[in-house]
Amino acid sequence: MGKPQDCIAIYPGTFDPLTNGHVSLARRGVQVFKKVVVGVANDTSKKTLFSLEERVAMANEVFANDRNITAEGFSGLLVDYAQRRGATVILRGLRAVSDFEYEFQMALMNRKLSKDIQTTFLMTDFKWMYLSSTIIKEVAKHGGNIKGMVPEAVVPKLYGRFAELQKENI
Numbered sequence: 001m002g003k004p005q006d007c008i009a010i011y012p013g014t015f016d017p018l019t020n021g022h023v024s025l026a027r028r029g030v031q032v033f034k035k036v037v038v039g040v041a042n043d044t045s046k047k048t049l050f051s052l053e054e055r056v057a058m059a060n061e062v063f064a065n066d067r068n069i070t071a072e073g074f075s076g077l078l079v080d081y082a083q084r085r086g087a088t089v090i091l092r093g094l095r096a097v098s099d100f101e102y103e104f105q106m107a108l109m110n111r112k113l114s115k116d117i118q119t120t121f122l123m124t125d126f127k128w129m130y131l132s133s134t135i136i137k138e139v140a141k142h143g144g145n146i147k148g149m150v151p152e153a154v155v156p157k158l159y160g161r162f163a164e165l166q167k168e169n170i
Contacts, residue, residue, distance in 0.1 A: 009033040009089040009120065010082045012074075014041050015055050016048040017154050018062055019136055021128030025093040028122055030068040037085055038063065038071035039078070049137060049161055062151040079114040090119045095129050 011026050015038065022038075029036040038059050042052045050058070052073045059071030074081040082090060090110060092103050107119035124131075131149055140146050140158045147155055 007033045007089050008035045008037060008085060008087040009091040010037050010039045010078070010085060010087045011091040012039040012041055012078050012081075014044050014046055014048060014133070015059055015071075016046065016050055016133050017055070017136060017150055017158055018059050019128070019131045019133055019150050020148070021093070021095070021124050021131040023062060023151055024125045024128055025091070025122055026063065026069050027066065028125075029091045030066070032120075032122075033089060033091070035068045035070070036091060037087065038069065039081060039085075040071060040073045041078075042073050042075040050157075054157075058151075058154055058157060061153045077113065079110050079117055082117050083114065088117055090117060092119060092121050093124050094121050095124045095132075 009029055009032075011022075011029060013022065015022060026036050026038055040052060040055045040059060048055070056071050056073045063069040063071060078090065082088075090107070092107070094100060094103060103121065107121075110117060110119060136146055136149055137158070139149075141162050146158065150158065
């Protein structure tokens with residue numbers, strides 16, 4: 001593994017939707033690593049609101065002006081994807097102690113699967129500690145104000161999706 005500033009880091013997740021906490025972490029990641037690839041997971045146990053293509057497109061729109069951040073979808077094992085991309089680091093965010101146990105287990109499993117890939121944790125910025133995609137979706141579903149919690153480009157897409165779903169259920 002090279003020096004951190006020479007490494008490519010994969011920041012994986014479902015990003016359904018991308019929140020300002022995610023954006024903050026990716027942008028802070030490029031202060032440490034040469035490039036951050038927002039790896040949008042296709043294979044997830046979560047039921048997503050947006051398709052993989054929609055989630056990747058939203059992330060690329062949000063990061064369009066960030067030279068060292070790109071987003072792309074992936075399937076299969078994260079470590080296999082990281083190796084294909086030439087990444088040596090998996091970047092993960094921690095909001096609270098409650099995140100640590102799950103993230104620690106995942107980091108250890110990824111380490112078992114590939115000793116060449118390291119996991120690095122960054123603490124979430126204080127102002128985003130309470131945010132999660134799940135909470136954002138719940139608020140938006142019920143018409144609550146999500147402005148300032150997700151990137152501006154995501155706001156109309158999220159409200160629009162819930163409006164579509166509401167029409168389907170009438």
